[in-house]
Amino acid sequence: MNRLTLALVATTTAIGCSSALGAPTTVNLRIEGPGQTYFEGPVTTDARSVSTAAGGTHVCDGTNNGAHPSAGPTVTGALETAEDTGAFSWDGRYGNFGIDDFLVERIGADGAINEPFGGAFWYVVKNRVGLQTGGCQEQVGPGDQVLFSRQDFGVPNQALTAASNIVGVGRPLAVQVRQYGDDGVLSPSAGASVAGATTDAGGNTSVAFDSPGLKTFKATRAGAIRSNAVSVCVPVAGQSDCGAATPGAAGSGFGPGVLVKDSKAPRVSISSVRNGRTYRKRGPRRFAGRADEDTALLQVYLKLRRKTAAGCQYFSAKREVWTRRGSCRRARFIRLGDKAAYSYLLPKAPPAGRYTVDVKALDRAQNADTEQVKFKVTK
Incomplete structure (x- = not known):
């Protein structure tokens, strides 16, 4: 960033x-x-x-x-x-x-x-x-x-969750480590270390503790920010919890908590521009559509890229200009808010070139949907 x-x-x-x-x-x-x-x-x-x-x-x-x-x-x-x-x-x-x-x-x-x-x-x-x-x-x-x-620039953050907040001595406890960047989208974090265990390609592993007590641990991985802490109660034999020290069950994945799976992604669409259309001299200024979600949207994002013979540019919302021609590898999403109906207006009509419009909707369970439209503007 x-x-x-x-x-x-x-x-x-x-x-x-x-x-x-x-x-x-x-x-x-x-x-x-x-x-x-x-x-x-x-x-x-x-x-x-x-x-x-x-x-x-x-x-x-x-x-x-x-x-x-x-x-x-x-x-x-x-x-x-x-x-x-x-x-x-x-x-x-x-x-x-x-x-x-x-x-x-x-x-x-x-x-x-x-x-x-x-x-x-x-x-x-x-x-x-x-x-x-x-x-x-x-x-x-x-x-x-x-x-x-x-x-440093581009370092992912880690998010740790556990399948339960209570586990017996020596019993395996499933944990998951995911990572996210600027856009907040979660993906598996492979090779992360968690309480002596290492996550697989899906970001999953299990941990076990050989003594009772309240156990607090984090996930770490080279080239990434360490995760939130997760606290787990390992009861003394014959007891069902750790008393007042038993951790509560939040579910955000950012702080201590229990995994709560919501796998239904929002549905996002672009209605203002038709895929494959060719415009003469001036392209569309307004990009609008809708993101439908049964629960709550976290954010809708928009990314605009332009390609010409001289190279690739992306639109910078911060400066309200197209970047210098070169690589679009660092093209950034523009945050549009958390409303189902979204709209973004460019300061002026896009000039000649080949354009790619990406829209992404992210809900609070970190499920995402994307839609892409391509169009061309001729001289």
């Missing part, structure tokens, strides 16, 4: 928060450094000001840079509230690149103020989707999952 996008740049679409703005909100926050987990747990935060040594004190309530019309709790506000517990410290400058937001540059011992671009940086994810704004512009709702991780 582009660092400017990570830290500060305003997205073209503000994603609404499901909570009542201005009310205290509890989110699940995790901070993964290269060598340790700085924080993992629930944080109750509200619209607030944030203070850093390098950036000073500023409002951090989602109204920054005009991202939201009213104040509410934010991603960076949750980070600041967690810092108030004394578990870690963080620092960052404010107002970089003319944007009213903080740039998270150091958490704990990892990172530094004004560190040169090109190496590891602090990347922020909400509900498995990488932020396209700074954290003071991104509001949060109840139960949102927020992850800060120190990483």
